[in-house]
Amino acid sequence: MLLIGDHVRLFTAGTICLIGPHVPHYWRFDDRYHEAGIEESINVIAIHFLESFWGQKFLKLPENTDIRLLLENAKRGILIDAMNDMLIHSFENVLNTDRPYRIIALLTLLTKIAGWQNQVYLSSADIQLNVGATEEERINEVYEYTIKNFRKKIQLDEIAKIAGVRPNSFAVFLN
Numbered sequence: 001m002l003l004i005g006d007h008v009r010l011f012t013a014g015t016i017c018l019i020g021p022h023v024p025h026y027w028r029f030d031d032r033y034h035e036a037g038i039e040e041s042i043n044v045i046a047i048h049f050l051e052s053f054w055g056q057k058f059l060k061l062p063e064n065t066d067i068r069l070l071l072e073n074a075k076r077g078i079l080i081d082a083m084n085d086m087l088i089h090s091f092e093n094v095l096n097t098d099r100p101y102r103i104i105a106l107l108t109l110l111t112k113i114a115g116w117q118n119q120v121y122l123s124s125a126d127i128q129l130n131v132g133a134t135e136e137e138r139i140n141e142v143y144e145y146t147i148k149n150f151r152k153k154i155q156l157d158e159i160a161k162i163a164g165v166r167p168n169s170f171a172v173f174l175n
Helices: 062-076 084-096 100-115 133-149 156-163 167-174
Strands: 002-004 007-009 016-018 025-027 078-080 119-121
Touching: 062 078, 062 100, 062 119, 084 100, 133 156, 156 167
Parallel strands: none
Antiparallel strands: 002 007, 002 025, 016 078, 078 119
C-alpha cells in the first residue's frame, strides 16, 4: 500500500512516484516480503536531493521552466504512469554515475518526467509536514501526554491546554 498526503493506493512492480519535500508518505510492502526464506526481493530506488543544490537562479531560467513546475507539483505527489521501463535506465544512470555526470543524469531524468503527459497528482492538496521547532515541541508534548494518559478519557479542554491552544483551535493545530 502507498500513502502520499491524503491519497492511498496499491502499488505494483515498476510504480514510480515523485514526492516533493515534507510530503508525508509511506510505502507498505506485502507481508510475504518480510517472511524468512522468501526468494522474492524488493528493489527500491530513491533519489533524494535539495532543490537548493541547483542554486537560486538555475530553476528560474526559461529553459528549466518545466523542471521547476514539476518540482512544484511534486508537493502533491506525482505518479508517473505508463513510462516505467523507459525511466528505469535513467534512474539507474543517476545512481551509477558520479561527479558532474550525476547532476547531468538527474537533470535528464527530471526533463523526461516533466515532458511526460501521463502524470497523476496523488494528493488532493498541498499537504506538507513542515513544522518549526516550537510546533514540534508542542506536538511532542501532546504525544507524551496522550501516551501517559491513554487509559483514561482525555478531555478536549485538557489536551488543548497541553498544546497551548483553545479547544476550538485544537483540530486546526493538528492539521
